Amino acid sequence: MKKIGILTSGGDAPGMNAAIRAIVRSSLNKKFNVIGFKNGYDGLIDNKFVNFDRRSVGNIIQHGGSILYTSRSLRFLEEKYRLIAAKNLDKIDIDSLVVIGGEGSARGAKELAKDTKIKVVCIPATIDKDMPLVGKTIGFDTAINTALNAIDKIRDTATTSNVTHIVEVMGRNCGWLAILAGIGAGAEAALIPESKTDVDILSKRVINQLKSGKKGCILIVAEGSHLNGNVLAEKLKEKRILDIRITSLGHIQRGGNPSAADRVLASELGYAAVKSVINNTNNVILAKPLDKIKEIPLNKLKITPNKIDKSLYNLINILA
Numbered sequence: 184m185k186k187i188g189i190l191t192s193g194g195d196a197p198g199m200n201a202a203i204r205a206i207v208r209s210s211l212n213k214k215f216n217v218i219g220f221k222n223g224y225d226g227l228i229d230n231k232f233v234n235f236d237r238r239s240v241g242n243i244i245q246h247g248g249s250i251l252y253t254s255r256s257l258r259f260l261e262e263k264y265r266l267i268a269a270k271n272l273d274k275i276d277i278d279s280l281v282v283i284g285g286e287g288s289a290r291g292a293k294e295l296a297k298d299t300k301i302k303v304v305c306i307p308a309t310i311d312k313d314m315p316l317v318g319k320t321i322g323f324d325t326a327i328n329t330a331l332n333a334i335d336k337i338r339d340t341a342t343t344s345n346v347t348h349i350v351e352v353m354g355r356n357c358g359w360l361a362i363l364a365g366i367g368a369g370a371e372a373a374l375i376p377e378s379k380t381d382v383d384i385l386s387k388r389v390i391n392q393l394k395s396g397k398k399g400c401i402l403i404v405a406e407g408s409h410l411n412g413n414v415l416a417e418k419l420k421e422k423r424i425l426d427i428r429i430t431s432l433g434h435i436q437r438g439g440n441p442s443a444a445d446r447v448l449a450s451e452l453g454y455a456a457v458k459s460v461i462n463n464t465n466n467v468i469l470a471k472p473l474d475k476i477k478e479i480p481l482n483k484l485k486i487t488p489n490k491i492d493k494s495l496y497n498l499i500n501i502l503a
């Protein structure tokens with residue numbers, strides 16, 4: 184009988200609980216033992232874990248955060264602590280470890296795999312969506328919706344009072360959150376780490392918008408951008424855009440109930456992780472590539488019946 188360990192690591196992301204639920208239930212369906220390490224990689228070092236049964240993951244799919252808690256373990260960066268973690272895993276006879284987290288967590292998993300025979304499967308979860316090759320990450324969709332919810336409210340007052348608002352979003356060194364928040368909120372601009380914004384051009388654009396009758400502009404600033412909200416505001420003031428307010432959305436983007444998309448993605452990835460364990464897969468991160476826009480000839484629509492995804496339909500029963 185296999186024994187699976189789970190941990191959540193790094194910055195928490197809404198949907199981590201849905202992934203834990205899916206892994207636990209899919210494992211128990213196969214009569215595997217499944218345990219959860221507390222506080223991310225620190226839990227491996229300190230050998231702190233809980234045993235899971237079906238009910239212990241009941242009523243968690245809708246909650247943000249992680250019932251296993253997380254950490255950004257500084258100790259785990261050191262080889263001596265990784266060796267302690269590897270020894271602990273060997274002692275309790277784990278076959279596979281499923282790591283739910285972002286880029287740093289996946290790097291930690293890669294290092295751990297060097298010190299142990301235990302198979303490692305990663306599930307991408309971060310609100311930053313900053314993981315190359317992986318595409319979708321658990322928590323990103325919820326974070327965008329949370330940001331949009333807040334920006335919509337800012338837009339109400341911006342329009343009414345005719346004030347330019349700068350909204351700072353998270354994302355670490357990656358612009359995805361800012362880009363999608365920018366599109367979704369109908370912002371006037373988004374500043375992202377990957378591209379330098381010319382403040383002269385931006386200020387002219389804002390002034391032209393205001394002249395054309397627009398009331399209140401929204402400018403999104405990603406946290407890793409070359410200018411932060413305060414510096415941008417100062418620079419815009421030099422260009423005679425005087426009435427400016429700054430809001431930093433901060434950690435509210437990390438919390439809250441996961442969106443439908445994140446619950447489904449987490450459930451699919453959690454189930455897929457147990458399939459990887461069954462197949463004895465080692466050292467992988469599971470990915471669901473991005474959907475791309477395609478051109479489909481209209482005449483195909485007539486002859487092709489709409490098909491549901493049967494595997495998703497079956498997942499309801501599997502994880503119930």
Ligand code: F6P
Nearest residue numbers: 194285309310311353354355437
């Ligand atoms: O990786 C998620 C994230 O929220 C980033 O967007 C942000 O840069 C960072 O974590 C904040 O980390 P902490 O909560 O440790 O301050």
